[in-house]
């Protein structure tokens with residue numbers, strides 16, 4: 001039976017929905033093994049999931065962006081003879097898998113939204129204007145990163161997998177930059193919002209330059225809808241909201257059921273991140289704003305009047 | 320590496336790509352390749368150029384900035400634009416065998432080209448490769464890590480700030496869960512995002528000066544490779560245009576648009 005090896009940079013007590021989706025996808029490709037930088041005693045409970053056979057770790061914790069993660073991956077590939085190596089689409093996983101592909105002399109396909117049982121990979125390219133399928137030769141391993149929200153997660157709690165610690169340890173030592181290497185000077189955790197994660201949310205409320213420094217009305221709307229908050233680059237560049245909220249070519253890609261765009265003109269780079277949303281609602285003062293070309297429902301109007309009225313109406317309906 | 324790098328010359332190679340203009344309609348050809356008959360210097364490649372020029376301007380040692388591109392004949396215009404923006408010289412690798420190159424093929428060709436650019440310069444000096452966060456058309460971001468792997472160089476990706484401090488680079492970046500500040504010894508490969516700086520525009524003087532700057536054209540054989548060394552490993556089987564989204568109902572607010580949106584959402588069952 002073929003083997004699918006899933007790489008998670010790190011594991012918390014519970015799997016994220018992107019991690020659950022990836023395990024679900026991997027199970028359609030073969031026997032599933034996990035490899036992670038997190039030590040076994042902390043990793044094992046999270047991946048106690050039906051179908052996961054083994055969790056491979058290093059002999060100590062390995063944190064991104066340590067290239068020892070590539071050694072760990074390579075060793076796990078040798079152990080499992082995996083024919084598919086998958087990871088969530090994050091910068092550090094892309095780096096690790098890209099380097100692994102060089103070592104395995106095979107191809108890498110990033111940003112997959114689907115992989116069929118023949119290992120044919122589907123992805124969305126050119127800012128969402130094309131869908132492609134691609135493959136690597138049958139005798140080579142497939143190395144791919146997968147976008148969140150690509151498959152329906154269906155994991156069932158199961159027995160704890162076997163933990164195998166491989167003889168690979170962290171390599172980013174303090175002072176390494178003085179002797180030819182790389183070192184981490186400081187790590188600051190990113191703020192975790194109380195709201196649903198942007199890439200996983202069913203509803204996204206996004207604001208642009210038009211919010212003029214005041215995300216307050218959009219926050220209230222997001223509260224009513226249980227939505228995540230997104231933004232255009234103009235809004236993140238202005239410092240009104242964290243860069244993590246940026247939707248678009250150089251931010252995150254979202255495909256929620258509902259995307260509400262307020263005070264955003266709809267530049268191609270913004271569209272690249274949201275035009276696969278199921279329903280798009282746009283509010284903009286300018287009737288010629290390009291966002292109206294892709295909106296299912298558009299309002300030419302002032303967001304500071306329209307959005308508070310939406311909030312009021314939603315509250316009225318709730319009773 | 321010498322005890323102190325302060326007097327050592329530094330050679331920065333920035334990678335630039337000629338890509339179809341994202342503001343225009345981009346398409347695939349019948350051979351399932353991105354149509355590259357027209358193009359511009361990718362906007363994401365202006366940030367690494369700017370980063371290189373800022374390092375050069377802040378440094379108290381000799382810094383040379385080279386621009387390197389791979390692409391068909393038209394790609395020379397991207398290299399020329401890089402010269403206008405401020406690179407000192409440019410290199411253009413062009414070969415029919417590179418048509419439709421995937422990530423691994425591209426990184427193999429770039430690695431060989433980088434070694435040849437370095438051989439062209441001061442062997443005693445230090446080296447730094449700066450790239451954009453991803454190409455504007457391929458968008459994988461996987462080429463910089465593959466270059467570091469192939470060339471055995473230190474790697475720092477997705478930098479939002481880069482500074483050269485004496486003999487090491489200090490870089491800020493974001494991982495999936497944290498903000499990181501890293502220090503890396505040279506030689507290194509660094510990719511920078513669009514948050515790293517504000518790219519400059521070339522002025523008339525710079526455009527005139529660029530005409531005198533050297534540009535070297537290479538074929539694969541010139542950098543010591545044959546076609547088999549740049550064979551793609553991923554094959555595109557299908558490329559389908561997505562039906563474009565069409566505009567729905569657009570209304571002008573007459574004091575009740577907030578209520579109307581909620582009615583629309585209720586009707587669409589997305590509440």
Ligand SMILES: Cc1cc2nc3c(=O)[nH]c(=O)nc-3n(C[C@H](O)[C@H](O)[C@H](O)COP(=O)(O)OP(=O)(O)OC[C@H]3O[C@@H](n4cnc5c(N)ncnc54)[C@H](O)[C@@H]3O)c2cc1C
Pocket residue numbers: 207208209210211231232233234235246247248249250251252262263264265266267268269270273283284285286289301302303304362363513
């Ligand atoms: C390399 C590169 C990468 C980029 N990546 C991204 C990216 O990932 N994401 C992204 O979003 N952008 C990105 N951009 C920037 C993009 O090109 C646009 O500049 C940006 O999206 C504009 O943001 P905006 O729509 O908020 O601002 P603007 O284009 O200034 O639009 C503001 C809109 O708000 C409207 N408005 C103003 N006041 C009100 C009001 N009171 N009520 C209602 N409407 C109002 C205006 O009519 C206008 O349409 C990128 C650009 C480059 C060059």
